[in-house]
Amino acid sequence: MLIVGSGIAGAYAALQFPPHIRVLMLAKFTEEVSSSNLAQGGVAAVLSFEDDSFSLHIEDTVIAGGHANDLEAVDVLVREGPGDVRKIMEYGVEFDRNETGGLDKTLEGGHSRRRIVHFKDSTGAEMVRKLMAEVRTRKNIALSENTRLYNLTKVTSGFRADLLTEEGPRSVFCSYCILCTGGIGRIYRYTTNPKSSTGDGVRIAQELGAKIKDLSYIQFHPTAFHSERNEQFLISESVRGEGAYLLNHKHERFMHRYDKRLELAPRDVVSKSIILESRRTGSNQFFLDITHEDAGFLKNRFPGIYEGCLAYGVDMTKDLIPVFPCQHYLMGGIEVDMDSRTTVPRLYAAGECANTGVHGKNRLASNSLLEALVFSRHAAEDIMRCVANGNAGVSAHPANLDFSGAPLPGNLKDEIRSLMQRAYFVLPDEAAVRTGLRQIEHIQRRLKGSRYAITPEFCDISSMAACAHIILREVEER
Numbered sequence: 046m047l048i049v050g051s052g053i054a055g056a057y058a059a060l061q062f063p064p065h066i067r068v069l070m071l072a073k074f075t076e077e078v079s080s081s082n083l084a085q086g087g088v089a090a091v092l093s094f095e096d097d098s099f100s101l102h103i104e105d106t107v108i109a110g111g112h113a114n115d116l117e118a119v120d121v122l123v124r125e126g127p128g129d130v131r132k133i134m135e136y137g138v139e140f141d142r143n144e145t146g147g148l149d150k151t152l153e154g155g156h157s158r159r160r161i162v163h164f165k166d167s168t169g170a171e172m173v174r175k176l177m178a179e180v181r182t183r184k185n186i187a188l189s190e191n192t193r194l195y196n197l198t199k200v201t202s203g204f205r206a207d208l209l210t211e212e213g214p215r216s217v218f219c220s221y222c223i224l225c226t227g228g229i230g231r232i233y234r235y236t237t238n239p240k241s242s243t244g245d246g247v248r249i250a251q252e253l254g255a256k257i258k259d260l261s262y263i264q265f266h267p268t269a270f271h272s273e274r275n276e277q278f279l280i281s282e283s284v285r286g287e288g289a290y291l292l293n294h295k296h297e298r299f300m301h302r303y304d305k306r307l308e309l310a311p312r313d314v315v316s317k318s319i320i321l322e323s324r325r326t327g328s329n330q331f332f333l334d335i336t337h338e339d340a341g342f343l344k345n346r347f348p349g350i351y352e353g354c355l356a357y358g359v360d361m362t363k364d365l366i367p368v369f370p371c372q373h374y375l376m377g378g379i380e381v382d383m384d385s386r387t388t389v390p391r392l393y394a395a396g397e398c399a400n401t402g403v404h405g406k407n408r409l410a411s412n413s414l415l416e417a418l419v420f421s422r423h424a425a426e427d428i429m430r431c432v433a434n435g436n437a438g439v440s441a442h443p444a445n446l447d448f449s450g451a452p453l454p455g456n457l458k459d460e461i462r463s464l465m466q467r468a469y470f471v472l473p474d475e476a477a478v479r480t481g482l483r484q485i486e487h488i489q490r491r492l493k494g495s496r497y498a499i500t501p502e503f504c505d506i507s508s509m510a511a512c513a514h515i516i517l518r519e520v521e522e523r
């Protein structure tokens with residue numbers, strides 16, 4: 046059993062397998078480099094029914110998704126999710142408690158009820174830490190860090206997986222593979238995603254013939270700390286949930302011009318409102334203001350964000366936080382069914398790289414960690430049903446891999462990021478989409494036409510180009 050990824054989807058999938066199934070889990074860098082590890086806000090789940098219900102969570106998810114959601118998938122997510130949240134608490138994952146010892150639930154944009162459980166403002170790190178601690182107790186799971194899957198080839202009863210490791214290339218055979226490779230954010234200049242998010246799983250699945258769906262359904266988070274770095278520091282939705290105002294360059298609130306839900310409108314609405322307001326005023330300067338809240342409360346509720354802002358010289362208890370939208374999340378991805386099966390037999394996908402259809406056109410805040418839990422478990426359960434009498438092994442595969450060749454010239458990563466930023470950032474630019482497509486096709490011809498060395502850089506760029514191409518094609522068609 047090969048699991049590609051050590052984020053929440055990969056870790057939770059691995060934990061579903063019984064001791065007699067050998068699992069090899071890959072991480073492209075060290076185990077903590079993942080979007081999961083950066084998740085701040087929390088996990089949305091209906092864990093009590095006093096003032097919440099499954100139907101309200103379903104309704105909020107579908108409204109945020111622009112009614113483009115797969116209703117069966119949403120139903121499964123909302124009804125089964127609470128069971129998975131309770132399960133990870135058994136593995137030791139902690140969530141903040143209120144004065145009476147109950148779970149402290151917070152509010153985020155698009156939610157009609159306080160239903161997001163969180164561990165301060167570093168929920169994802171807490172989940173990864175505890176799930177990976179549990180993974181380490183399992184003798185049947187081996188984790189290989191700094192090992193990237195470059196390619197999958199169909200062979201009898203499974204796949205040959207070609208890997209780039211620190212010791213050089215090697216191959217393994219696996220009878221089943223679950224891709225849990227995360228998002229595609231690094232194809233943009235400004236993103237909250239870590240360096241692992243170059244869309245490798247999407248490219249590898251596409252090359253195997255799997256269907257990719259709605260890759261252009263990308264969420265742009267409205268409030269990242271505005272800086273010139275590639276990886277932007279996120280100012281979680283829950284800061285607005287706790288009462289922060291969004292201000293324009295004149296320090297005026299402006300959301301009333303665009304949506305009656307004001308600062309708590311869904312993310313896509315807030316991001317578009319910022320872009321429209323910037324066109325109206327001619328300024329890219331925007332701020333979050335939460336200085337009216339108690340300083341002690343802010344430091345305790347948002348310790349990570351408080352420290353992160355201080356590193357840029359901004360004290361959020363006294364100063365306005367400069368913010369601007371940036372790429373944040375991929376709603377579309379590798380098409381999967383309710384069992385997380387892709388259209389290629391024995392190939393599964395879960396987490397951010399998969400398209401279950403739960404999010405529609407726009408993910409409701411804090412639904413993605415829940416999706417990663419529910420549907421990675423589904424993948425493992427389906428594989429266990431398939432292997433009841435068969436083999437789910439992973440073993441060394443002899444292969445003569447020659448990854449040598451010429452070094453890749455130029456800085457193609459920057460080229461791809463600049464063209465994506467121009468063509469499709471929050472709102473698409475028609476002319477830039479057409480030009481961008483031509484540029485991407487040119488890059489892809491260069492990658493395929495010359496005999497370049499298969500290096501980590503080559504692997505990233507191939508994936509980024511493949512994803513950028515699919516996205517711009519979809520945008521052009523739409």
Ligand SMILES: Cc1cc2nc3c(=O)[nH]c(=O)nc-3n(C[C@H](O)[C@H](O)[C@H](O)COP(=O)(O)OP(=O)(O)OC[C@H]3O[C@@H](n4cnc5c(N)ncnc54)[C@H](O)[C@@H]3O)c2cc1C
Binds near residue numbers: 052079086238
């Ligand atoms: C800053 C930030 C804040 C967020 N906050 C929240 C939140 O509060 N609530 C919420 O629900 N969601 C949140 N999200 C989204 C959520 O964190 C992600 O959607 C989710 O964690 C994705 O999990 P994953 O396991 O699918 O992918 P990831 O956690 O990104 O893990 C991907 C894994 O795949 C590995 N990988 C990738 N390519 C390869 C390859 N070729 N070979 C080997 N390994 C590979 C990586 O090394 C990594 O281990 C946030 C995201 C970010 C970036």
